[in-house]
Amino acid sequence: MADTAQRVRPRKDSTSPSTRQLSYVEAVREAAELEMARNPSVLVFGLDVDDPKAIQGTTRGLVERFGRERVFGTPLSEDAMTGVAIGMALAGLRPIHVHIRMDFLMLAMNQLVNVAAKSRYMYGGQVHLPLVVRAMIGKSWGQGAQHSQGLHSFFMHVPGLKVVAPSTPYDAKGGLVAAIRDENPVVFVEHRLLHFTQGPVPEPLFEVKPGKARITARGDDLTIVGISWMQIEALRAQQYLADVGISAEVIDPIWLSPLDLDTICQSVERTGRLLVVDTAWTNCGASAEIVAQVAERLQGVRELRLRRLGFAPTTCPTTPVLEDLFYPDARRIAACARDLVEERSTGWMPQPREDLKQFEFKGPF
């Protein structure tokens, strides 16, 4: 077992009934609340963080507890507010800037890429920017072209930015705490469908540290790396595969940058087969990077078979019939994994299992 990996933690908490079950939303909220209570330098702001819907509930109660100076809604000014966050961080605050869609980060690109990522280095190590940018990926009910993009690889590309994409309430809490305490800019990626999921989350503060992946299912036949929401789908795929006697090891990278290549490579060295599934396009994406790094390290060490799955190479359509084809899901992951293991095109697609059905956001808003 990879000793660098995060401790394997059961998803369904069968062993210790005392561990609380929290939703992802609650876990994010709690991480922010506890860190704000601990450190008066931590601030939360962004469009609508103080409105009645409180960013799906992730910022609920923070204004009441910490006041409007430390928690505030902003004008619709993503570019300027990102620059403002950088200025705050330069002055020693620890801002958390919230965006209800990752797509809106495109308005903040200059400040994030040209300033936040660069400042530490180009000023010769004299300044640092402890800044968290929370960004949500949308899916279903007509999110479409501009409300559904998974653009985390843009940020992985740039030295000086860290990227974390937790898939469980446990990692959401620990990952956000680690991001807030990090002395550098961190992009915290949340998939909107994950917000509704439940899982065990300890009450005290803890960190899920940068650069540590987690093995979420043990197996020998292939390694599946599932990013963000695709971790959920990968674990469902693992069950479909078990039905046909294929044992998949599933890994959640949690942190995309820095990436825990050791844990992934140790698994692939054993299985010889790697499938990386992302909630994003594959081209120049996180999946491309992971596959490339594994190939570079393991080429010549052992024989490898590699595959990626992600968004179809097109813009996200709104009509449900095309949207269904746009996204990978558990059954398509399983089918792809089986082909990889059997080293041929089997044409197999598992019959849908009711207990592994996908949750759909029905809207409105």
Place this chain on the structure above:
Amino acid sequence: MGICAALRSEDVVFGTYRGHALYLAKGGDLRAMVAELFGKETGCTKGKGGSMHLIDTAQGVMGMSAVVGTTIANAAGYAYALKLRRSSAIVASFFGDGATEEGVFAETLNFAVLKRLPILFVCENNQYAIHTHQSQRQGLPDICQRVRGFGLPAERLDGNDLPTLLHVAEEAVAALRAGEGPRFLEVMTYRWREHVGPNLDFHLGYRDQAEADPWIANDAVCRVGQLLDPDEREQIEREVEAEVADALAFAQESAFPPASELLCDVFKE
């Protein structure tokens, strides 16, 4: 409607995700819009863009963005092209009060004044961006005053007063065609329902029903209806009801797009 009635078919409009009325007022096809909401292949974007991205290039509806403020600059670019070609057509750019907080708004106003572009900026001010009132977002919540600082005329109007709106729009459009440079209209209006979707949202507590009541009582459609002869009005209403029923039936009967559409239109071939 009041603005679009002052436009010609060769004039061009750009809008936002809340652009359904704009699309229809500029001559968009009701059947194609409803089919789009149903995700059908007969929709105005073949089911690909959905509710937030209506378009009808033949009627001069040049698109709508779900990223607030983005089409304001696109409209200015179109206006530049019209001017370069010595066209008599003009552009109208529609956006909300929230969009005026984005950098692109200020940057576009400056460019439009600099180049004396034939563009009418129309801010549909419903006082809210989602659940947040204008006064909680703008240090100086007087959009016209801010706009005048860029060097263009700005006027605030009651969106429920259609005759005045039409009159002012006609004047503004005439000035634009005469090459007098950009104009700005702030049209006051109100959102009756939740930010997105069919439900009421007064229970959320960020606004009161009492605030909405006068807007609903003074609704522009009712007021225009009252100006009409009752028989004529009944006739119009019957026709509109039939048109709506037809569009719904059309959308329901239409097919979903085939799977082959998924990968089409990424590029022009």
